Amino acid sequence: MANLILFLIGLVFIYYGLHAADARYIQLLGIVVCLVAGADQWRKHHQWQIHYTAAIVAAITWFCMGYWWVGLLLPALSYLAQQAAKHKQFAFAATGIQLMPPFARQYAWKDFQNVVLKDDLLTLDFTNNKILQAYLLHQQRSPAVNEAEFNDFCKRQLANKG
Numbered sequence: 001m002a003n004l005i006l007f008l009i010g011l012v013f014i015y016y017g018l019h020a021a022d023a024r025y026i027q028l029l030g031i032v033v034c035l036v037a038g039a040d041q042w043r044k045h046h047q048w049q050i051h052y053t054a055a056i057v058a059a060i061t062w063f064c065m066g067y068w069w070v071g072l073l074l075p076a077l078s079y080l081a082q083q084a085a086k087h088k089q090f091a092f093a094a095t096g097i098q099l100m101p102p103f104a105r106q107y108a109w110k111d112f113q114n115v116v117l118k119d120d121l122l123t124l125d126f127t128n129n130k131i132l133q134a135y136l137l138h139q140q141r142s143p144a145v146n147e148a149e150f151n152d153f154c155k156r157q158l159a160n161k162g
Helices: 002-019 023-043 049-064 066-087 147-159
Strands: 091-093 096-099 105-107 112-118 121-126 132-133
Touching: 002 023, 002 049, 002 066, 023 049, 049 066, 091 121, 105 132
Parallel strands: none
Antiparallel strands: 091 096, 096 105, 112 121, 121 132
16 A cells, blocks of 8 residues: 555646646655565565665655655654554454554454454454454464464453343
8 A cells, every 4th residue: 555655746847847847856766666566566575674665765855845744744643653564463362352563452352343354464353343454474474373263262251242
């Protein structure tokens, strides 16, 4: 999603560069932002260093266009997106499910309709019709995790939620 936003920002720069007088360098910077964001998106493993390159180029371009506040806001939002995507960890217990930092939150089992792990995709289906999904990374995953046992544990907890 972050790369899509950067790509759209690059398109805005290209449009601005085409229609504004003496703004060809903004058009070129827009092309650079689009290419870098697109290259990162089509790679198998996204790298935040590549994303930050596009974000810094976009921030500098916003400064050049006179929108300094967007130039300051963009790297901050990119950092928050990276933190939100990078550190998703969950702790499951009989008392509930805890989402670990950076956005720590404790959920009770009564807050869920269903919790399922299938093909390394964890799906948390909340009672308020929200869904949270996250892929499990093998290097962070304990080899003792058994998908069937985990799903049975979750079914028992959901049945006993009161």
